[in-house]
Ligand SMILES: *[C@@H]1O[C@H](CO)[C@@H](O)[C@H](O)[C@H]1NC(C)=O
Ligand SMILES: *[C@@H]1O[C@H](CO)[C@@H](O)[C@H](O)[C@H]1NC(C)=O
Ligand SMILES: *[C@@H]1O[C@H](CO)[C@@H](O)[C@H](O)[C@H]1NC(C)=O
Ligand SMILES: *[C@@H]1O[C@H](CO)[C@@H](O)[C@H](O)[C@H]1NC(C)=O
Ligand SMILES: *[C@@H]1O[C@H](CO)[C@@H](O)[C@H](O)[C@H]1NC(C)=O
Ligand SMILES: *[C@@H]1O[C@H](CO)[C@@H](O)[C@H](O)[C@H]1NC(C)=O
Ligand SMILES: *[C@@H]1O[C@H](CO)[C@@H](O)[C@H](O)[C@H]1NC(C)=O
Ligand SMILES: *[C@@H]1O[C@H](CO)[C@@H](O)[C@H](O)[C@H]1NC(C)=O
């Protein structure tokens with residue numbers, strides 16, 4: 001009997017249980033059918049004839065395990081443009097999650113607000129990435145709503161009490177709209193809010209001290225608004241805060257010391273404001289990421305600021321910090337940016353050598369002195385090393401060759417002497433090498449030509465002598481070669497046909513005829529051979545270099561007739577006594593390209609390549625290297 005009963009239950013649960021319990025109530029089923037009809041979209045197939053169980057429709061979620069009621073509807077990215085279906089959704093009383101993000105909805109109908117407001121179980125509303133316009137509607141009811149995402153819309157106006165009725169609100173996202181007025185602080189009477197995302201609006205005024213009434217806040221993002229004044233000290237009372245982002249506003253005053261009291265704070269960004277005064281000691285104690293760049297902070301870097309155990313990224317660049325770089329450095333550091341300050345003294349060598357994870361080190365545009373420490377060779381993860389525009393002296397240490405992951409090496413505008421070490425050729429990933437404007441001497445080591453990933457080589461403004469490595473044509477990534485203002489001489493070897501941005505051999509000791517191999521550089525935009533002793537005629541193939549926009553031949557010993565160039569080519573032939581102008585002028589042809597003021601083709605390719613190089617590294621580094629590139633480019637144009 002027992003065995004029979006067991007068998008009975010066994011087969012019952014297998015064969016009948018799903019059939020009986022996996023059915024939606026007929027009411028919900030009809031609503032879902034009605035909903036499917038009202039949607040009018042082609043790319044979701046909610047078809048009761050093809051799939052009789054709406055719980056199995058794409059984007060529909062039912063309660064488990066019984067599947068007896070719909071709890072989730074996700075209609076993300078299905079090209080919805082009419083909001084008419086929205087009130088219908090509110091007939092599903094069991095609904096917990098509604099995601100209509102990434103569509104073309106223009107409004108939230110009042111019928112939706114009144115009907116869905118009654119659904120106590122509704123926890124999440126996602127209207128992000130739509131085209132909602134007008135002002136924020138008043139939310140009445142919605143007693144269970146925890147997540148409200150209205151980001152990436154076209155909402156405007158000030159915010160007052162519209163959201164104050166949301167007693168359960170834990171996460172509010174209003175970023176990327178056009179909201180104005182002051183930072184809203186009426187965000188749910190019960191103050192259970194945890195995440196407040198207001199970035200990229202037009203909020204203005206001060207940070208209201210009322211905000212600290214929301215004791216459960218873990219995330220505040222006020223970035224890219226027009227918030228001014230100083231940050232209230234009381235912010236330190238938000239003892240659960242993990243992320244505080246105040247970037248790109250008009251905030252001033254000092255960075256509040258009270259932040260050091262928040263033990264949970266892991267990320268603090270206050271970059272691009274007008275903060276001044278000294279950096280308070282201890283604020284990085286618990287942090288992983290600190291960004292205070294682009295402010296007017298002064299004084300020296302607190303000795304303990306860079307040492308906390310968990311600290312991974314620090315950006316203090318573009319401030320007015322002085323004194324030396326603290327010797328205590330966290331071994332977790334991945335990125336350290338201290339550029340464009342007034343830091344002096346030497347690099348804390350011993351500490352740097354321990355930074356095995358350091359990937360980006362940017363100390364440019366300070367007044368740092370001493371040697372480029374050989375210990376940098378121990379920073380095996382380095383991908384970017386920028387020590388440009390300082391007062392580093394001595395020679396380039398051969399230990400740099402150990403940096404096998406290095407992609408960008410910028411040491412320009414220092415006081416470096418001695419020869420370029422042959423070990424430089426070991427940095428096989430190098431794509432940008434800039435050691436211009438130093439006092440390096442000796443010849444260019446032929447081994448540099450093995451740097452097959454090098455895009456940009458800038459050795460300009462040194463005392464380099466001897467000839468250009470014969471094998472240079474094999475550098476098949478090279479797009480820019482700057483060798484101007486050295487003492488180079490001898491034969492000019494065949495150049496890489498990849499050269500596009502510029503070939504600059506100006507102000508050296510080259511002589512003889514302009515080499516015919518230049519005819520192969522059909523992608524080259526700028527060629528500068530000025531201030532040498534080139535003689536003979538200007539080759540006619542220059543006229544066939546279709547990408548050429550600037551040809552600088554001034555101050556040589558060229559002779560004969562100047563060939564004709566299209567009107568889009570800037571040609572400077574001054575200072576060549578033997579040159580004569582052509583006897584008759586041809587009508588100017590029209591430029592094959594549109595206005596050159598825009599970014600040239602080569603630049604775009606170059607930027608794309610650099611972008612690819614840094615895809616892993618995040619965009620800050622990219623932005624910085626591009627900025628650097630632009631500056632170099634500007635400088636070069638000025639030099640011309
Ligand atoms: C409930 O629906 C899900 C799909 O939404 C399905 O994977 C599951 O098997 C269903 N459960 C029952 C008991 O029907
Ligand atoms: C579904 O639509 C029909 C006709 O349009 C209507 O009569 C019915 O009340 C609707 N049912 C639900 C549950 O919305
Ligand atoms: C359905 O969408 C098409 C275009 O996708 C539109 O022309 C038509 O008017 C819409 N119908 C309804 C009832 O909204
Ligand atoms: C829906 O269709 C639009 C174009 O009609 C398309 O861009 C989008 O990728 C589709 N969405 C999904 C989820 O397939
Ligand atoms: C809303 O949807 C967007 C895009 O689909 C997604 O990135 C975002 O995380 C969602 N918001 C919430 C609160 O789930
Ligand atoms: C955004 O809203 C403004 C009015 O507030 C309107 O002029 C503008 O056309 C809207 N933009 C879009 C893309 O709908
Ligand atoms: C809006 O912010 C919330 C809270 O930080 C987040 O969960 C959500 O993913 C954000 N939405 C988008 C579209 O990024
Ligand atoms: C904060 O969260 C806790 C639990 O996470 C909750 O008990 C409390 O009511 C919330 N609100 C405030 C204001 O502390």
Ligand SMILES: *[C@@H]1O[C@H](CO)[C@@H](O)[C@H](O)[C@H]1NC(C)=O
Nearest residue numbers: 226228229249250251252274
């Ligand atoms: C920033 O604040 C200063 C005063 O602190 C004010 O003079 C200036 O106009 C503000 N700038 C912007 C863009 O609002």
Ligand SMILES: *[C@@H]1O[C@H](CO)[C@@H](O)[C@H](O)[C@H]1NC(C)=O
Nearest residue numbers: 233236256257258259260261
């Ligand atoms: C940090 O917290 C302690 C104890 O709560 C308090 O006495 C002190 O004033 C706080 N420090 C700052 C700078 O707010």
Ligand SMILES: *[C@@H]1O[C@H](CO)[C@@H](O)[C@H](O)[C@H]1NC(C)=O
Nearest residue numbers: 298299300320321322323324
């Ligand atoms: C740093 O600058 C401050 C003023 O901002 C000045 O008082 C101090 O003497 C400077 N310290 C050093 C080491 O130059």
Ligand SMILES: *[C@@H]1O[C@H](CO)[C@@H](O)[C@H](O)[C@H]1NC(C)=O
Nearest residue numbers: 319320339340341342365631
């Ligand atoms: C160098 O730093 C100074 C401030 O110390 C700044 O004004 C200047 O713009 C910076 N130069 C470059 C090229 O970044």
